[in-house]
Amino acid sequence: VSQSVFIDSSSAPIIDSLTVIQTSCGLSDGGITINYSGGVAPYQFSIDNGLSFSANNIFANLSSGNYTVLVEDVNGCLSGTQAAIINPSIAVVLDSLQIVEPSCNSSDGQLTLFASGGNGALSYSLDGINFQASNVFTNLSSGIYISYVEDSQGCIDSLVSNLIPL
Numbered sequence: 108v109s110q111s112v113f114i115d116s117s118s119a120p121i122i123d124s125l126t127v128i129q130t131s132c133g134l135s136d137g138g139i140t141i142n143y144s145g146g147v148a149p150y151q152f153s154i155d156n157g158l159s160f161s162a163n164n165i166f167a168n169l170s171s172g173n174y175t176v177l178v179e180d181v182n183g184c185l186s187g188t189q190a191a192i193i194n195p196s197i198a199v200v201l202d203s204l205q206i207v208e209p210s211c212n213s214s215d216g217q218l219t220l221f222a223s224g225g226n227g228a229l230s231y232s233l234d235g236i237n238f239q240a241s242n243v244f245t246n247l248s249s250g251i252y253i254s255y256v257e258d259s260q261g262c263i264d265s266l267v268s269n270l271i272p273l
Contacts, residue, residue, distance in 0.1 A: 119184035120146030122176060125191050130171050132262040137169040137193040139176065146180030153177040156188065171195035199225030201256045201264040209249050211272045216247035218268060220254050227259025235265070 120143050128138035141152050141164040151160035156175035164178075171193045178186040202221045209216030220231050220242045230238035232255040242256075249272040255265045 118145045120144070120150060120178040120180045120186045122178055122186045122189050125176060125189060127191050127193060129194055130169070130196050131260045132196055133198055134196075135168050135170040137171065138165070138167045139169065139174060139191050139193070140165045141176055141178060143178045143186065146178070146184055146186075147182055149181055151179045153179070154191070157185075169193055196226055196260055196262065197224045199223075199229065199256055199258040199262045199264050201254060201266045204254060204266060204268050206268060206270060209247060209270055209272050213272070214246050214248040216245075216249065216270045218244045218247060218252060218254060218270070220244075220256060220266075222256040222264070225256070225258030225260075225262060230257050231255065232257070235263075 122141060122143050124142045126140040130137040139154055151162060152164045153160045154166050154174040154176050157177050160179065174191040176189045176191055200223050202223055205219040207217035222229055230240055231242045232238040233244055233252050235255045238257055247270055249270050251267065251269050253265055253267050255263055257263045
C-alpha cells in the first residue's frame with residue numbers, strides 16, 4: 108500500500124523589524140508594529156512573550172515598559188523573540204520663577220523661569236503660543252503673567268506670577 112505524504116518545508120516566521128512609538132507626556136499612547144515575513148498564514152502576534160496572542164500585528168495604547176515580541180504561524184512555528192522598549196517620557200516641571208518687579212509706570216520688569224525634567228530641549232513662553240529658547244523675559248510691565256515651559260515632545264507645565272510695580 109502506498110500513501111502520499113505532504114512535507115511542509117516552509118520556514119518559521121521571522122520578525123524583520125519592529126516599529127516602536129514612544130509614549131508622550133506620561134500617557135499610555137505608545138505602540139508597537141511587528142514587521143514580519145516567512146511562515147504560513149494566518150499569523151498570531153504577542154507582545155508579552157506568548158502569554159496572549161492577537162491576530163493583529165499592531166499594538167496601540169501601550170504604556171512605557173519592556174515588551175517581548177513573538178510571531179506564531181498556523182503550524183505553531185514561532186519566531187525568535189525580540190525585545191521592544193517603550194521609554195517613559197520625563198515630565199517637564201516649571202520649578203520656580205525669579206521676578207524683578209517693574210518700576211512704577213515702566214516696562215523694566217523681568218521674569219526668569221527655572222525648569223527641570225522634560226525630554227530634549229526646553230522652550231519658554233509667556234502666552235503659551237510663542238516659545239523661545241531663552242528662559243529670561245525682559246521689558247515687562249506690571250500685570251499677571253502665565254509662564255510656560257515646553258519640551259521637545261510637546262509636554263507643557265505652567266506657573267502664574269504677578270508683577271507689581273515698585
